[in-house]
Amino acid sequence: MSVTTQSATHEGRKEWQLLSILAAIQFTNLMDFVILMPLGPQLMRVFSVSAQEFGLIVSAYTFSAGIAGFIGALFIDRFDRKTAILTLYTGFAVSNLLCALAPTYVILLAARVVAGAFGGIMSATAFTIVGDVIPEARRGAAMGFVMMSFSFAQVVGVPTGLVLANAYGWHIPFYMLAGTSTLVILIAVKILPPIRGHFDHRTDESAFRSLFSLLTKPEYIKAFIFVSSMMFAGFAVIPYISPFVVSNVGLSEGDLPYIYLLGGAATMFTARYFGKVSDRIGKHRAFALIGGFSAVPLLLLTNLPKSPLWVTLVVTTLFMILVSGRSVPAMALITSSVEPGKRGSFMSVNSSVIQLSSGAASFVGGSILGTSASGQITNYGLVGVLAVATSFLSIYLSRKIRSTEAKNVPTPLEELPVEAV
Numbered sequence: 001m002s003v004t005t006q007s008a009t010h011e012g013r014k015e016w017q018l019l020s021i022l023a024a025i026q027f028t029n030l031m032d033f034v035i036l037m038p039l040g041p042q043l044m045r046v047f048s049v050s051a052q053e054f055g056l057i058v059s060a061y062t063f064s065a066g067i068a069g070f071i072g073a074l075f076i077d078r079f080d081r082k083t084a085i086l087t088l089y090t091g092f093a094v095s096n097l098l099c100a101l102a103p104t105y106v107i108l109l110a111a112r113v114v115a116g117a118f119g120g121i122m123s124a125t126a127f128t129i130v131g132d133v134i135p136e137a138r139r140g141a142a143m144g145f146v147m148m149s150f151s152f153a154q155v156v157g158v159p160t161g162l163v164l165a166n167a168y169g170w171h172i173p174f175y176m177l178a179g180t181s182t183l184v185i186l187i188a189v190k191i192l193p194p195i196r197g198h199f200d201h202r203t204d205e206s207a208f209r210s211l212f213s214l215l216t217k218p219e220y221i222k223a224f225i226f227v228s229s230m231m232f233a234g235f236a237v238i239p240y241i242s243p244f245v246v247s248n249v250g251l252s253e254g255d256l257p258y259i260y261l262l263g264g265a266a267t268m269f270t271a272r273y274f275g276k277v278s279d280r281i282g283k284h285r286a287f288a289l290i291g292g293f294s295a296v297p298l299l300l301l302t303n304l305p306k307s308p309l310w311v312t313l314v315v316t317t318l319f320m321i322l323v324s325g326r327s328v329p330a331m332a333l334i335t336s337s338v339e340p341g342k343r344g345s346f347m348s349v350n351s352s353v354i355q356l357s358s359g360a361a362s363f364v365g366g367s368i369l370g371t372s373a374s375g376q377i378t379n380y381g382l383v384g385v386l387a388v389a390t391s392f393l394s395i396y397l398s399r400k401i402r403s404t405e406a407k408n409v410p411t412p413l414e415e416l417p418v419e420a421v
Contacts, residue, residue, distance in 0.1 A: 017191050019145050022126045024184045025089055026149035028177055029119045031157040032096060033061060035173050038162055042170045047105040060112040062355050065120025069352030072121035073211050073345040081132060081195035085125045086188060091118035093181035100174035124351035128344045131335030132195055136403065137279060140332045144275020147328055151271060154264030214349055223334045226397040227350060228357040230330055233391035234323050235358040236365035236383050237302060248376050250306045262313055263320030270321045271328055278329040284398055286329040291395045294322035295388045302384025336403040
């Protein structure tokens with residue numbers, strides 16, 4: 001084996017280790033978010049709270065993550081990426097332990113605020129590391145690999161958590177997350193290399209001035225508006241899929257797990273595939289194609305009449321594949337649009353934009369919907385039309401995103417100091 005081949009093999013192995021750690025971090029982060037909603041009936045019964053009060057527990061994470069993203073932008077680029085993500089991950093693990101130990105509704109609510117604060121910035125930092133280390137030519141595939149964690153959380157994490165919760169109580173999934181996070185931290189300390197390449201691009205600009213420039217620079221504003229439109233197109237529809245297919249399409253509540261199991265299983269494969277396609281044909285073109293085709297399931301789902309289970313599953317699976325698939329080239333696009341010295345702060349603000357635009361989309365979608373005398377949801381088709389229009393807007397806006405990679409080349413893993421491989 002030649003020296004060049006050995007070097008390439010070693011480089012590939014280190015990339016795989018890095019991406020596996022980031023995917024594991026994202027898995028626990030996403031698992032923490034998605035497990036809470038299925039636990040709703042137990043939590044409402046145990047704490048004797050209303051649906052509205054339970055909804056506050058869910059939204060506490062989102063709003064906390066949104067606010068924390070702006071705060072994180074003030075300091076995140078001042079630290080080694082490894083130090084930053086492990087510190088945030090430790091706080092996240094502790095917040096899950098606090099959730100598991102929460103004896104009252106108020107304490108659980110406070111623990112969810114803490115989880116959102118750490119989880120939101122942590123997720124942004126994970127994608128920042130991909131942008132810092134993985135060359136643009138392979139970044140789509142890398143993003144797809146890390147983003148498979150959401151599918152894995154749906155297919156494996158949520159069912160496992162629910163089985164344990166039903167058998168031993170709602171605390172168990174949070175104990176499981178705290179324990180898993182601790183194990184990942186111990187492995188990450190050994191495997192993750194120090195990542196300080198962004199220090200070479202630092203300026204003497206104050207933290208607040210740097211944040212101000214992030215929020216006012218035209219190139220960054222375009223990226224934030226782009227990601228807002230993409231998230232809006234999805235989350236105007238997503239929160240209302242379950243009630244719609246039960247009340248309008250004719251599924252039973254017992255059929256709902258099939259939607260998420262099948263959709264999650266499919267996206268485990270398609271996320272990586274879309275990433276490779278993005279690298280091969282270009283991120284802009286890939287986003288335009290996936291985003292354009294996503295209009296089909298958006299309109300089909302929001303106008304679906306009474307249908308057998310298999311028809312519904314085909315439509316919902318296609319929806320999950322294409323609507324979530326857009327995010328793979330989109331994340332590769334926006335991580336390439338910012339200089340390494342500001343990438344952490346940029347992605348932290350971007351995390352806030354994602355959380356806030358998702359919340360706004362859910363609110364707008366819910367405001368349009370109504371309920372008929374028979375209990376069916378009305379105007380969902382109108383929400384679908386709005387989502388499609390916003391989706392095509394995001395395709396147009398994606399053309400405005402320009403890469404800075406010609407001027408800023410990521411530091412290869414081969415050149416990073418590694419503590420242990």
